[in-house]
Amino acid sequence: MTNWVYPAGSAADGDWAVSLGTEESAVKVEGWKHTGIRVAEMTAGQRIELGSKAEERIVIPLNGSFTVQAGGEEYALGGRDSVFTGPSDVFYSGTDAAITIGTNDGGRVAIASAPAKNAYPPRLIMADEIPVELRGAGNCSRQVHNFGTPAALEADRFIVCEVLTPAGNWSSYPPHKHDVEAEGETNLEEIYYFETQVAKDSPAPAEADAMGYQRVYASDERPIDVSAEVRTGDVVLVPYGWHGPAMAAPGYDLYYLNVMAGPGPVRQWLISDDPAHGWIRQVWDEQDIDARLPFKG
Secondary structure (H helix, E strand, C coil): CCCCEECCCCCCECCECEEECCCCCCECCCCCCCCEEEEEEECCCCEEEECCCCEEEEEEEEEEEEEEEECCEEEEEEEECCCCCCCCCEEEEEECCCEEEECCCCEEEEEEEEECCCCCCCEEECHHHCCEEEECCHHHCEEEEEEECCCCCCCCCCEEEEEEECCCCEECCCCEECCCCECCECCCEEEEEEEEEECCCCCCCCCCCCCEEEEEECCCCCCCEEEEEECCCCEEEECCCEEEEEEECCCEEEEEEEEEECCCCCCCCCCEECCCCHHHHHHHHHCCCCCCCCCCC
16 A cells, blocks of 8 residues: 655655655655645755746745745745744745745745646735634634635645644544545645644653644545554645544644645535534534634744
8 A cells, every 4th residue: 555654754855854745756655646745954044946847835934934035036934933833924936936945044944835837926925914713612623824725825726724733632623535526525635744742831741752643544445544643744645535633642732734736627625524423513613612722922
């Protein structure tokens, strides 16, 4: 069976701590066509170049601040201390754009990508412009930064967002799928890039091992069965099938960056819930949003 789980370091390639789903990626994933992710741990003063290609990209600071040069312009991304301190400025490159990413002080940066044909203008999206959604309720509460969704960004193919889940909560729940083009559903492959941290004010010792879990299972005859323990730098690919929950273990907060795109004619996130578990949405009307949300600096 194709490998869908990539622990930190297993998809490294040159300057990239993670490089998956692009033509240049050293790790080839059979059948993976529509989305890519790169993550770099950059040192102070370092610059990384990505040449012009028929793909669109979003540059997302995970920690630290960055600049992006594209089309003769330079864009400053204010960044953040960590993914758990709220949204960051992000930069959408448009299609066929060469970009150079730089940093004065160092940090970690992600680039979400998707093969694309149609041109849309580059855009710097400031942190205070990013729609912040509090989704679910009770122990299914989570925080979503919708900077690359159709309502927030004009783009050709991909849908990109990040999700933060407080310790002990479940997100990406109820289990759902988007693996066919049908009434009420779009066919989208999906990337989950994870980071974890010890929850604020936790009495955890120095050797605490911040972790979470991700589940993916078959929705039809196509085999897939993932029950993965995840930590900072890990990636889980979802080509099809029911996926969820993404679980933040007690004591540890969970973050994931989602990159979605597919072959269908419409850039839209339309899902079907697993009928065995979709009923859980009904109880959220009677529950409050977790008081630990939103995450802030």
